[in-house]
Amino acid sequence: MNYQAILESIQSDLKDYKNTGKVATYIPELGKVDSSKFGLHLNCINGNHYHLGASQERFSIQSISKVLSLAFALKLERNKLWNRVDVEPSGDPFNSLVQLEYEKGIPRNPFINAGALVVSDMLMSHLKNPKEDFLQYVRDIAGDQSIDYDTSVAASEMQHKYRNAALAHLMKDFKNINNDVDALLDFYFHQCAIAMSCQQLAQAFSIFLNYSKQDQSQQALAVPPMIAKRINALMLTCGFYDESGEFAFRVGLPGKSGVGGGIVALHPKHYSIAVWSPPLNEKGNSELGMKVLELFTSKTEISVF
Template identity: 75%
Template sequence: MDYSKVLQEIKEEIATFKNTGKVATYIPELGKVDPSKFGVYLQCTDGNGYGLGDSLDCFSIQSISKVLSLALALKLKGKEVWKRIGVEPSGDPFNSLVQLEYEKGIPRNPFINAGALVVADILISELENPKEDLLQFVRNIAEDQSVEYDEKVAASEMEHKFRNASLTHLMKDFGNIKNNVDDVLDFYFHQCSIAMNCKQLTQAFTIFLNYGKYDLSKEAAVLDPILAKRINALMLTCGFYDESGEFAFTVGLPGKSGVGGGIVALHPRHYSVAVWSPPLNKNGNSELGMKVLELLTTKTEISVF
């Protein structure tokens, strides 16, 4: 497959794309990003990589980080994690509170905010230096020691923490948060603030390719095949919140979005791909990013289906 040609064709096709999306402003620091930024990077299992546009510019990975924190929590705690978090799509927005009350503080899945906050709580209990250790894990799997937290984004989210604080307090009341609520929020906001570029993201997500066996040089970071299988299944069913069905329907790959405008998707036997375009659709997913990935699987005729 000539991925370089496919990416060029996609570039030409989206030149006339009418983007109706809006950059996220509920975390004020994210609202400062240039909406015209656009990057794509595709990393193949044969080792070749292909970049387009601003693929080496760093952006706030936001909810994409939930996949990486889950991978680390599963490596550390295994099946125990599933006693505190479900594996079903929520069908609700990412920051919704409604199900938590009648489902007694057990989040539907690890990719809605409530689920990621429980994962954060697990990591705080398990790691000696939680923020440092998570960042080191991400640097190792991205094979790039320059990856950093964006302290301004983390502080901006802490200032507007009300909905995530509500979720965490409610779960604490149900006994599903073990640590101090502010410590959980601080860890979670830092995790979401991680700044990475498309290339680094595709590299990090290679741990989910070939059922976790893609790059043996990552030894400690490589996932048990069964964990990679489970996480890919969750990305497919829950990676895009109330738009997960639409993403599976139009793109046909497991993936995860973030309100920074990034989307990472992967085909377990072929590639990992990251797209960045800040304007979001009404479900909080990059509008142009979704279009690019739809074109990718349509043109290559390769998806998991």
């Protein structure tokens, strides 16, 4: 597969693309980003790398962190987590309380905010220094010790915590949150506020690839296959809130988006790929990012389907 040529052809196809998306502003700090930024990094299972644009520029990974915290939690405690969070698509926006009330405090899946709060709560209960330990985990899987929290973003999120505070309090009422709500929110907002580049994200998500025996030396940090299979399944069914079906339909890869405009996706047998473009469509996913990935799986004729 000539990935370089395919990436260049996508770039060419989209050079006059009219982006109708809007940069997220509900957290003021996020609204400061330059909306024309674009980056892409493709990390192949055989060790090859390809990139476009600002692939090394860091941005706020936001909800993409939910996959990393899930992977970390499943390292620490493999089974009990699934008593506290379900594995079904929600069909609702990422921050809805409606299902949570009907379903008695059990979030639909770990990739909506409520589910990620439960995962964070479990991490807090296991870790001595949750923020430090989580950051170290991310640095290790991304292979870059310079990765860090953007504390101004974390502080901005804390100032606008109310919807997430409502979710956490509702789950605490249903006894599905064990730790102090404000400490939990502080930990959760820090996870969202990690700044990473496309290159770092693609590297980090390579832990979910199915390395064959000869490639395993490359990836000692890879998640055990049975766990990776499940996390990949969850990304495919739940990674894009109430647009998960659309992403599966158009792109056909497990993936996860964040309101910072990043999307990471992967084909378990071939590659992990990260793309970044801040303007979001009305469902909260990077408009251009989805378009690029749709072209990528169409042109390569490779998807999981």
